[in-house]
Amino acid sequence: MKDIVNLCQNRGFVFQGSEIYGWLANSWDYGPYGSLMKENIKNLWIKEFVQKRTDMMLQDAAILMNPQVWVASGHVWGFSDPLIDDKNTKERFRADKLLEDLIEAMWEDAASLQDKYWISNLIPESWPLEKQTEVMRWESVKNPNTWEVWDWTDAKKFNLMFRTSQWVTDDSASTIYMRPETAQWIFVNFANILRTSRRKLPFWVAQVGKAFRNEITPGNFIFRTREFEQMEIEYFVEPGKDLEAHAEWKEKCMDFLTNTLSLKNYNLKLRDHDEDELSHYSNATTDIEFKFPFGWWELWGIADRTDFDLKAHMSESKQDLSYFDPINNKRYIPYVIEPSVWLTRLFLATLVDAYTIEENRTYLKLDPKVAPIKIWVLPVVKKISDIAKPIYSQLSEDFVCEYDDVWTIGKRYARFDEIGTPFCVTIDSNNYEEWKVTVRHRDSMEQELVEISKLNEYIRERLK
Numbered sequence: 001m002k003d004i005v006n007l008c009q010n011r012g013f014v015f016q017g018s019e020i021y022g023w024l025a026n027s028w029d030y031g032p033y034g035s036l037m038k039e040n041i042k043n044l045w046i047k048e049f050v051q052k053r054t055d056m057m058l059q060d061a062a063i064l065m066n067p068q069v070w071v072a073s074g075h076v077w078g079f080s081d082p083l084i085d086d087k088n089t090k091e092r093f094r095a096d097k098l099l100e101d102l103i104e105a106m107w108e109d110a111a112s113l114q115d116k117y118w119i120s121n122l123i124p125e126s127w128p129l130e131k132q133t134e135v136m137r138w139e140s141v142k143n144p145n146t147w148e149v150w151d152w153t154d155a156k157k158f159n160l161m162f163r164t165s166q167w168v169t170d171d172s173a174s175t176i177y178m179r180p181e182t183a184q185w186i187f188v189n190f191a192n193i194l195r196t197s198r199r200k201l202p203f204w205v206a207q208v209g210k211a212f213r214n215e216i217t218p219g220n221f222i223f224r225t226r227e228f229e230q231m232e233i234e235y236f237v238e239p240g241k242d243l244e245a246h247a248e249w250k251e252k253c254m255d256f257l258t259n260t261l262s263l264k265n266y267n268l269k270l271r272d273h274d275e276d277e278l279s280h281y282s283n284a285t286t287d288i289e290f291k292f293p294f295g296w297w298e299l300w301g302i303a304d305r306t307d308f309d310l311k312a313h314m315s316e317s318k319q320d321l322s323y324f325d326p327i328n329n330k331r332y333i334p335y336v337i338e339p340s341v342w343l344t345r346l347f348l349a350t351l352v353d354a355y356t357i358e359e360n361r362t363y364l365k366l367d368p369k370v371a372p373i374k375i376w377v378l379p380v381v382k383k384i385s386d387i388a389k390p391i392y393s394q395l396s397e398d399f400v401c402e403y404d405d406v407w408t409i410g411k412r413y414a415r416f417d418e419i420g421t422p423f424c425v426t427i428d429s430n431n432y433e434e435w436k437v438t439v440r441h442r443d444s445m446e447q448e449l450v451e452i453s454k455l456n457e458y459i460r461e462r463l464k
Contacts, residue, residue: 026215027227055199058206183234190321191321208231223348228343229343231340395456422462
């Protein structure tokens with residue numbers, strides 16, 4: 001993980017936020033290549049799930065919403081993590097995460113905790129707060145920063161929503177929230193979507209945007225951050241057909257990861273939530289987990305949310321959010337399947353999956369569709385820039401390219417490999433006189449002479 005973080009910072013993918021001011025904890029800025037790569041992943045998601053579908057719509061919502069939205073959704077009272085304090089150092093931690101580390105360290109012995117503490121599973125986030133506190137104390141869980149065992153406070157709920165104020169006053173009446181997820185807008189605007197789109201079930205609505213969570217213990221680089229981008233879909237179906245749709249969405253999401261982004265199968269797995277792990281609104285939830293350098297963690301969640309959200313907003317707003325089915329001549333509240341993935345977490349997984357070391361050579365084996373720069377245009381020597389720059393102009397009409405005439409060719413190749421550029425186009429005087437250039441392939445390092453007039457088509461075919 002340290003090597004990947006160094007590559008990101010040295011090659012312009014991700015920088016520490018506000019670095020010249022001593023940085024801001026858990027704040028990250030996406031540099032020139034990180035920004036392009038993140039946009040490529042987002043656009044591939046939109047292409048796959050919106051552009052290619054006849055039953056999909058893309059929407060964009062405001063970050064700030066009426067605070068009653070979050071009352072109805074349950075976020076004001078229920079969107080929290082278990083917070084526990086080390087009384088000696090005054091540090092704060094997520095109790096469930098410390099307990100997960102304990103269970104992992106105990107290996108097979110962890111099963112003994114179930115009988116010892118009368119718990120039905122080894123998923124700490126599903127335990128009552130009192131049980132989390134009990135296990136923390138009696139198992140002498142250590143502070144991960146000091147490796148000392150101290151007296152822990154009682155675990156308590158900590159709401160993860162960021163609060164801000166609207167208008168010129170700063171009191172409870174002006175309190176609004178930074179959205180902790182993008183999905184609620186889709187439910188709030190369900191009637192508007194039906195009215196303007198004239199859609200019939202089943203159909204889905206997609207959204208990409210920023211969300212904010214005041215995480216207790218963010219970390220692992222950009223894996224868990226307080227500011228992030230989500231890509232979410234709400235798939236509306238007739239009640240009774242939801243579990244079948246949930247199973248189909250598991251396949252769709254996995255297919256996007258393996259076939260569109262080209263992530264390796266052995267770095268991915270599906271994990272269905274146990275019944276006592278499910279959220280109160282869920283009929284079924286499945287996580288696609290990815291093998292990060294720090295372990296298997298959730299990458300993409302696919303939840304059957306039933307009709308919970310639409311019913312909640314109908315109750316709070318007193319507005320009708322039901323659906324009239326003209327085929328069956330009946331009215332009902334649709335069920336919803338929600339595939340939700342953090343774009344920033346998917347960005348990290350794609351980097352980790354592509355990070356390759358072979359024969360003392362380090363490079364990002366990114367799918368060309370994902371790579372931030374498709375082509376690097378390189379004159380062998382700087383003095384022939386007058387013939388190299390027209391080649392750049394020709395290619396940049398169709399592809400994201402860069403031009404570089406500094407350092408030796410070998411050093412430039414090594415740099416572009418680390419950025420994940422699939423093709424380098426090298427220009428030298430001799431080949432140019434024959435109206436040809438050399439195309440170098442990142443993965444094989446093979447080189448091929450290509451006619452300049454056919455260069456764009458040659459690259460286009462290989463980017464497919």
